[in-house]
Amino acid sequence: GAVVSQHPSRVICKSGTSVKIECRSLDFQATTMFWYRQFPKKSLMLMATSNEGSKATYEQGVEKDKFLINHASLTLSTLTVTSAHPEDSSFYICSASYRNNEQFFGPGTRLTVL
Amino acid sequence: QKEVEQDPGPLSVPEGAIVSLNCTYSNSAFQYFMWYRQYSRKGPELLMYTYSSGNKEDGRFTAQVDKSSKYISLFIRDSQPSDSATYLCAMNENTGGFKTIFGAGTRLFVKA
Numbered sequence: 001g002a003v004v005s006q007h008p009s010r011v012i013c014k015s016g017t018s019v020k021i022e023c024r025s026l027d028f029q030a031t032t033m034f035w036y037r038q039f040p041k042k043s044l045m046l047m048a049t050s051n052e053g054s055k056a057t058y059e060q061g062v063e064k065d066k067f068l069i070n071h072a073s074l075t076l077s078t079l080t081v082t083s084a085h086p087e088d089s090s091f092y093i094c095s096a097s098y099r100n101n102e103q104f105f106g107p108g109t110r111l112t113v114l
Numbered sequence: 115q116k117e118v119e120q121d122p123g124p125l126s127v128p129e130g131a132i133v134s135l136n137c138t139y140s141n142s143a144f145q146y147f148m149w150y151r152q153y154s155r156k157g158p159e160l161l162m163y164t165y166s167s168g169n170k171e172d173g174r175f176t177a178q179v180d181k182s183s184k185y186i187s188l189f190i191r192d193s194q195p196s197d198s199a200t201y202l203c204a205m206n207e208n209t210g211g212f213k214t215i216f217g218a219g220t221r222l223f224v225k226a
Contacts, residue, residue, distance in 0.1 A: 006157070041122075043202060043218040044158070093157050102148070103204075103214060105157035 003027050004096050006106035013084055014114055020080045021109045023094030029074035030096035034103060035067070038091045050077055084113040117141055120203055120217030129226050133190040137203035137217045140184065144205040144215075147179050149188045152200045152219065161201075162188065193224045 003026040013019050023033060032051050036044040048069050050056035056069035068080040077096075081088055089112050095103035120137045127133055135149075146165055150158035162177040164170045164186075170177045176189040186205075190197055203217040 004157075041221075044216045046213070049213075091155070095157075102160060102163060104160065105150075108155070108157045110155065 002104040004106040025096040033077040124221040126223040148204040
């Protein structure tokens with residue numbers, strides 16, 4: 001149980017384009033979903049927290065107009081990286097939670113912006 | 115001072131060794147403590163979850179929490195090459211609008 005999927009697992013795009021990443025909780029309803037960014041050999045950096053049907057809460061320093069988050073249902077959240085630039089290249093990981101303490105992570109999406 | 119401190123390693127041990135991974139923290143309000151395992155280029159996987167102080171055992175893994183010292187540990191017995199991964203500690207306060215704080219992760223290599 002508590003399986004979270006992410007799609008795509010890997011994406012390469014040109015600078016200036018937008019990329020959408022989907023995060024789905026497959027066997028439970030997630031009250032909260034989280035989006036993280038991870039640089040090589042570094043820990044997880046929380047970008048934003050989203051609850052179904054409400055606006056995401058962004059962490060300090062994360063541009064909400066650049067990283068658009070939509071949490072349309074209890075099983076789906078999307079992260080759109082708008083006007084991507086090479087410095088946005090990173091490993092993006094989502095997690096989902098249905099109770100306060102445990103987060104179940106997706107497999108991650110590796111974004112490369114050329 | 116970071117809220118959660120974790121030695122990034124790398125830690126290299128021979129197969130069969132007992133591994134001790136540790137984190138210290140500064141926020142005395144943390145109540146829930148977790149250990150995640152992350153293989154290269156994969157998302158973290160929840161290994162252990164404990165509440166408040168004490169020990170919890172699951173197979174070869176034992177998690178310990180010492181709230182008085184603000185110190186948590188994960189022990190791996192009879193370590194295997196397949197245990198080679200990055201181990202992240204995580205903790206939160208379980209208040210409304212909870213936020214989980216992660217350690218930097220310790221890279222573990224178990225040599226066959």
